[in-house]
Amino acid sequence: MNMNGYRCVACAVVQTADYANFLCPVCGGNLDVSYDYAAAAQGMRESFSKTAHDMFRFAPLLPLQQPRAPFPLRVGATPMYPVRPAGEMGGMCNLYLKDETVNPSASLKDRASAVAIGRALDSGAGVVAVASTGNAGSSLACLAAATGLRSVVFVPASAPVAKLTQMLAFGARVLAVRGNYDDAYDLCLAASAEFGWFNRSTGFNAFTREGKKTCAFEIWQDLGGRVPDRVVVSTGDGNTLSAIWKGWCDLKAVGLIDRLPRIDCVQAEASAAINRTIAQVRDGNQQDVDWSGVCVSQVRASTVADSISVDRPRDGLAAVKAVIRSGGEAVTVSDRDILAAIPAMARATGVFAEPAAAAPWAGLKKMLREKRVTADELVVCIVSGSGLKDIGNTRTVVGEPIFIEPSLKAVRECQTA
Ligand SMILES: Cc1ncc(COP(=O)(O)O)c(C=O)c1O
Ligand SMILES: [Zn+2]
Secondary structure, eight states: OOEEEEEETTTOOEEETTOOSSBOTTTOOBEEEEEOHHHHHTTHHHHHTOOOOSGGGGGGGSOOSSSSOSSSSOOSOOOEEEOOSSGGGTTOSSEEEEEGGGSTTSBTHHHHHHHHHHHHHHTTOSEEEEEOSSHHHHHHHHHHHHHTOEEEEEEETTSOHHHHHHHHHTTOEEEEESSOHHHHHHHHHHHHHHHTOEEOOBTTBTHHHHHHTHHHHHHHHHTTTOOOSEEEEEOSSSHHHHHHHHHHHHHHHTTSOSSOOEEEEEEEGGGOHHHHHHHHHHHHTOSSOOGGGOOOOOOOOOOSOGGGOOSSOTTHHHHHHHHHHHTOOEEEEOHHHHHHHHHHHHHHHSOOBOHHHHHHHHHHHHHHHTTSSOTTSOEEEEEOBBGGGOHHHHTTTSOOOOOOOSSHHHHHHHHHO
């Protein structure tokens, strides 16, 4: 294993790899896993070129004892599709979708759960727990089932029924909290401490970022070793975005690339704590930001995109740093635009996203309109979760079927209507 320690995202104090807690002992900040990059670089090309078709082919840059999946399911190695230049996206000719909906539980979260489960096994834990808006929970439940571990999921009781059904089908103990995601999060922290469960919750657990960063490794491979100009990421807690950024930084650290993409942060208008903080830091116009002094905003979140509805982002600082360091855009989109993006993207590409996963499409469209992106840039939108996970809201914007009698005459009539 090439992992050699942790660095605090806020105060940069370092811990050794055997540090047993999850948060910085000095300031309580989130930790970021560090590696011996010189050691990881050795054999990296060979490891990356393996045909092993899952994310564990990136083992030299994963914090695990075993360089293979602890379950038979395939996580990662998802497809990336070029988007036809015509229409919807104003002539963009270098636009791609990274389709994370084909992971085992139908979201990008499986990458995080896969590494978390590997770490839980390494630490001898028998029960894994998570607080979730829905996808992290269905993901953990899925991969725990495939591994033979027990899982406990804390979700807001209002989570979409498809996500709750997934968790229950996988046999998780589902604790549907009468409160919001933030209430579920705090409860999961307290319960995991009391019962000794391995807590996979986003932000608190440093290993989720390590799993999700493999999405960036794959994009680089999918593009034949090119670095995109931007990667557009839907953001709630900020962990996914900071992970995508870390993936590119890792590739640079091991000498496989020599420049980095911009990472654009898309948030829903009424759940935009991270974008608000990015604007504040940029307004401050500081040359060298003192990250330990940056306090991420809190909001009263409310959006149809349940997966990114977050009052208090649990990995907000890491995401703010990533956007600022990469020179990315912070773009907020209305619920209306998010919902409109679902059929628009589905019809232009054949990829069906849940609201949060369609947000990058809406965000990119807005950035094009505002000339913050040009049509010739090489852009990747991450489609982070399947449309089948939340059809309730989508149903309102896709139109109605045409109900007919079972006769050819009825078909003829609706052709002319
Ligand atoms: C489908 C989907 N997209 C985007 C996100 C945002 O990830 P993060 O909360 O790490 O910012 C989530 C998180 O739940 C998600 O489920
Ligand atoms: Zn610290």
